[in-house]
Amino acid sequence: MQSAPEQAAPEVGGPIEDLYAVVPAGGAGTRLWPLSRRAHPKFLLDLTGSGRTLLQGTWDRLQPLTGPDRVVVVTGRAHAGAVAEQLPDLPADALLAEPSPRDSMAAIGLAAAVLAHRHGDVVLASFAADHVIHGEAAFAQAVGAAVAAARDGAVATIGIAATTPSTAFGYIEVGEPLPGAAGERGARGVVAFREKPDAATAAEYVADGRHRWNAGMFVVRARVLLDHLAQQRPELAAGLTEIAAAWDTPAEPDTLARVWPTLEKIAIDYAIAEPVAAAGGVAVAPGDFAWDDVGDWDSLGALLAPDAGGVHVLGDADATLVRDSAGAVVVAAGARTVTVLGVPDAVVVDTPDALLVTTRDQAQGVKRAVDALAERGADRLL
Amino acid sequence: MQSAPEQAAPEVGGPIEDLYAVVPAGGAGTRLWPLSRRAHPKFLLDLTGSGRTLLQGTWDRLQPLTGPDRVVVVTGRAHAGAVAEQLPDLPADALLAEPSPRDSMAAIGLAAAVLAHRHGDVVLASFAADHVIHGEAAFAQAVGAAVAAARDGAVATIGIAATTPSTAFGYIEVGEPLPGAAGERGARGVVAFREKPDAATAAEYVADGRHRWNAGMFVVRARVLLDHLAQQRPELAAGLTEIAAAWDTPAEPDTLARVWPTLEKIAIDYAIAEPVAAAGGVAVAPGDFAWDDVGDWDSLGALLAPDAGGVHVLGDADATLVRDSAGAVVVAAGARTVTVLGVPDAVVVDTPDALLVTTRDQAQGVKRAVDALAERGADRLL
Known part of the structure; x- marks a missing residue:
């Protein structure tokens, strides 16, 4: 060459x-x-x-x-x-x-x-x-x-x-x-x-x-x-x-x-x-x-370094207690204690006025849930 | 006779x-x-x-x-x-x-x-x-x-x-x-x-x-x-x-x-x-x-009549959005919207200062989580 x-x-x-x-x-x-x-x-x-x-x-x-x-x-x-x-x-x-x-x-x-x-x-x-x-x-x-x-x-x-x-x-x-x-x-x-x-x-x-x-x-x-x-x-x-x-x-x-x-x-x-x-x-x-492009909670999970238990925590890790839930994505943004027991690959997103619980392989479905809340007229949550 | x-x-x-x-x-x-x-x-x-x-x-x-x-x-x-x-x-x-x-x-x-x-x-x-x-x-x-x-x-x-x-x-x-x-x-x-x-x-x-x-x-x-x-x-x-x-x-x-x-x-x-x-x-x-004797969340689930989706809700059902989660036990006691997507037999208990996410077959393990919180000195949550 x-x-x-x-x-x-x-x-x-x-x-x-x-x-x-x-x-x-x-x-x-x-x-x-x-x-x-x-x-x-x-x-x-x-x-x-x-x-x-x-x-x-x-x-x-x-x-x-x-x-x-x-x-x-x-x-x-x-x-x-x-x-x-x-x-x-x-x-x-x-x-x-x-x-x-x-x-x-x-x-x-x-x-x-x-x-x-x-x-x-x-x-x-x-x-x-x-x-x-x-x-x-x-x-x-x-x-x-x-x-x-x-x-x-x-x-x-x-x-x-x-x-x-x-x-x-x-x-x-x-x-x-x-x-x-x-x-x-x-x-x-x-x-x-x-x-x-x-x-x-x-x-x-x-x-x-x-x-x-x-x-x-x-x-x-x-x-x-x-x-x-x-x-x-x-x-x-x-x-x-x-x-x-x-x-x-x-x-x-x-x-x-x-x-x-x-x-x-x-x-x-x-x-x-x-x-x-x-x-x-x-x-x-x-x-x-x-x-x-951080398109959903699954992709965010991949971006957050896992802890010793394989859990991806965003927010106050001291406010979480996660056991037997490798791969879980836990967002503690609700100023509360978030406890997750035995739900691998869970997605738990806690905020002051709304909570989401799902799994990473269903992360794309969150949009449909938001659509459903919009249909209910729950605009304050959107 | x-x-x-x-x-x-x-x-x-x-x-x-x-x-x-x-x-x-x-x-x-x-x-x-x-x-x-x-x-x-x-x-x-x-x-x-x-x-x-x-x-x-x-x-x-x-x-x-x-x-x-x-x-x-x-x-x-x-x-x-x-x-x-x-x-x-x-x-x-x-x-x-x-x-x-x-x-x-x-x-x-x-x-x-x-x-x-x-x-x-x-x-x-x-x-x-x-x-x-x-x-x-x-x-x-x-x-x-x-x-x-x-x-x-x-x-x-x-x-x-x-x-x-x-x-x-x-x-x-x-x-x-x-x-x-x-x-x-x-x-x-x-x-x-x-x-x-x-x-x-x-x-x-x-x-x-x-x-x-x-x-x-x-x-x-x-x-x-x-x-x-x-x-x-x-x-x-x-x-x-x-x-x-x-x-x-x-x-x-x-x-x-x-x-x-x-x-x-x-x-x-x-x-x-x-x-x-x-x-x-x-x-x-x-x-x-x-x-x-309502010993745990699994047994409580059996006592709560399921809705059309097979979900057992305690609390404000209007504040919940549960999809594809037959058998789930959802307690909405935190004055917030609780969304559960695709987690059959989930247990989601929302209160103002603490949240629990687990599954019914692990309901007995909740005691260990409470013990762990006690060890942390989180007495206000017990």
């Missing part, structure tokens, strides 16, 4: 010039009920016992790459106050409050349009506020590789090494190395995005070595994103451009109030990633770090 | 002359933690959702036989106030407060000595305050048969029809009909009392038709009981006689304080029932009613 000189090597260990991080902070985290609520959704919670919420963890992870002045958070108006409180170093004008949820394309597109309006054709990198990552150096390296691809005009994403045949995540089918990409760590083409598979398909994905988990991270030049959007969704692009032009001016509130509700509700995956990938315009940088 | 005229027919449907009911109200009900606590033990709780506590249910059941003036309750000083509150028609001098727990022989013996001192050689019938019975007429009939045997000088008990080979109860081996007993419903001799058996032995007991459950009910003339006690446990008998002589006099407090702590701690089963049975002096009346 020839050792070719590397071009556009990923930058690791310092800030990346002209990179703006965009953090969409949305999503109810319904499957993490009753800890996650509409008023206190998943991203505002410390789900790992680290002392930092998922939003703060996302902020901390981005600081080496952007510093405090190049992070933008997009969130619902209801959560703007909590976000500002949790991120005291976030500049006031870097908190973009949506009047109502219009899905991820509007959220990220708004940030792109505002950033382009303010700073020109910067590179933006979008990371959800409610994921957990371990391996800061590998994360920074992957972002660097994605930024390199983005500077070359690609819509870049980060594909996470698929360590298990998960059926809870979408997958990215990885293609050939991009010209000039930095060896094994450099970005490659994306053949296609794949929806959450069934178990057999997931096993094939992991076995064939060509598939990585789709963590919903996008790295792209603001102008490139807005151009793709103008081509794929011209009305949405026009609406966002109109809002961005009024941003930072006295016309902002009226424009937002008039235009925002008309914006199409669509995920960035469908609006941009999939069609552009089909046209060969998406790159994927390998992300060889531990990542989880 | 000849139809012989019945002698000493059980009296059913009205008060039984000279019968005094003695209700020992003690026992912590540790296996029903966290609902049952030292300060609010099992007998003070409404465990069946009837609106009446177990103590009140016992009182209600006795009223047709004794009226309000021939019931005596023996309880610890700490619970005397609660007992008086729950039984407003109990005469003040019918509430005997023990300075400290000295087991069932001292409690029932004290009542016998006080009753003999006050009323002479009455018949007393002792029933625990924390059992559940369904079938008032059959209960009254069994008491009537036992009273008939007691009037003839026997220590009489009531043997419950053993509907399952329970290993949680002791058994009574039933002998021949007593002379003059009223046919099938009349009392018979007791061959022996049997300790809680293993499963195989319990199955034999149920199969052979000669064994009945020992519900710890004793019916006996006060003088007969005290005479047996004087023979079997002369010091205990002397102590109780001394206390009873001072009862209702100014000397009561000092005598009680001096003598009570010296009394032997022993169950009436060992002090009287077993030795007297061995000597042929115990009779058993058949009790063909539903009875349970």
Whole structure:
């Protein structure tokens, strides 16, 4: 093998010039009920016992790459106050409050349009506020590789090494190395995005070595994103451009109030990633770090280190008494003593006004229970 | 078959002359933690959702036989106030407060000595305050048969029809009909009392038709009981006689304080029932009613009618959401919403300061958990 000189090597260990991080902070985290609520959704919670919420963890992870002045958070108006409180170093004008949820394309597109309006054709990198990552150096390296691809005009994403045949995540089918990409760590083409598979398909994905988990991270030049959007969704692009032009001016509130509700509700995956990938315009940088979207109590259990009895406790461990319950996930957030006897893989989530008891293999069913409570009109619990 | 005229027919449907009911109200009900606590033990709780506590249910059941003036309750000083509150028609001098727990022989013996001192050689019938019975007429009939045997000088008990080979109860081996007993419903001799058996032995007991459950009910003339006690446990008998002589006099407090702590701690089963049975002096009346000592959450579950999903709920059913959990026992006593998803036979007991999650087949293990909390010094939870 020839050792070719590397071009556009990923930058690791310092800030990346002209990179703006965009953090969409949305999503109810319904499957993490009753800890996650509409008023206190998943991203505002410390789900790992680290002392930092998922939003703060996302902020901390981005600081080496952007510093405090190049992070933008997009969130619902209801959560703007909590976000500002949790991120005291976030500049006031870097908190973009949506009047109502219009899905991820509007959220990220708004940030792109505002950033382009303010700073020109910067590179933006979008990371959800409610994921957990371990391996800061590998994360920074992957972002660097994605930024390199983005500077070359690609819509870049980060594909996470698929360590298990998960059926809870979408997958990215990885293609050939991009010209000039930095060896094994450099970005490659994306053949296609794949929806959450069934178990057999997931096993094939992991076995064939060509598939990585789709963590919903996008790295792209603001102008490139807005151009793709103008081509794929011209009305949405026009609406966002109109809002961005009024941003930072006295016309902002009226424009937002008039235009925002008309914006199409669509995920960035469908609006941009999939069609552009089909046209060969998406790159994927390998992300060889531990990542989880903490989608439910089972996945949270895997993130919490077990105690001597194999029990995963979040909250006040001194307030729990758990016996013969290996694998159990116990959340003591109700200021009470939680006793669990002989229920392996139990999920027990105790909060002041609601209690959940189930098992890890039924963690996905929590959403149906929340739906049932909503049907009962138990809004105060949602 | 000849139809012989019945002698000493059980009296059913009205008060039984000279019968005094003695209700020992003690026992912590540790296996029903966290609902049952030292300060609010099992007998003070409404465990069946009837609106009446177990103590009140016992009182209600006795009223047709004794009226309000021939019931005596023996309880610890700490619970005397609660007992008086729950039984407003109990005469003040019918509430005997023990300075400290000295087991069932001292409690029932004290009542016998006080009753003999006050009323002479009455018949007393002792029933625990924390059992559940369904079938008032059959209960009254069994008491009537036992009273008939007691009037003839026997220590009489009531043997419950053993509907399952329970290993949680002791058994009574039933002998021949007593002379003059009223046919099938009349009392018979007791061959022996049997300790809680293993499963195989319990199955034999149920199969052979000669064994009945020992519900710890004793019916006996006060003088007969005290005479047996004087023979079997002369010091205990002397102590109780001394206390009873001072009862209702100014000397009561000092005598009680001096003598009570010296009394032997022993169950009436060992002090009287077993030795007297061995000597042929115990009779058993058949009790063909539903009875349970509500020893643990599993047994409570069997007493609570299941809902459409097979779930046994105690407390506010509207505050519960239970799915795919047939057989579960759910106690909603914490003023919160209790959600249980897919845990058949779960036991979930929610109270304001402590939560228990286990399964019915591990209900006996609750005592060990309470012991562990005691070791931690969590006295406020006990």
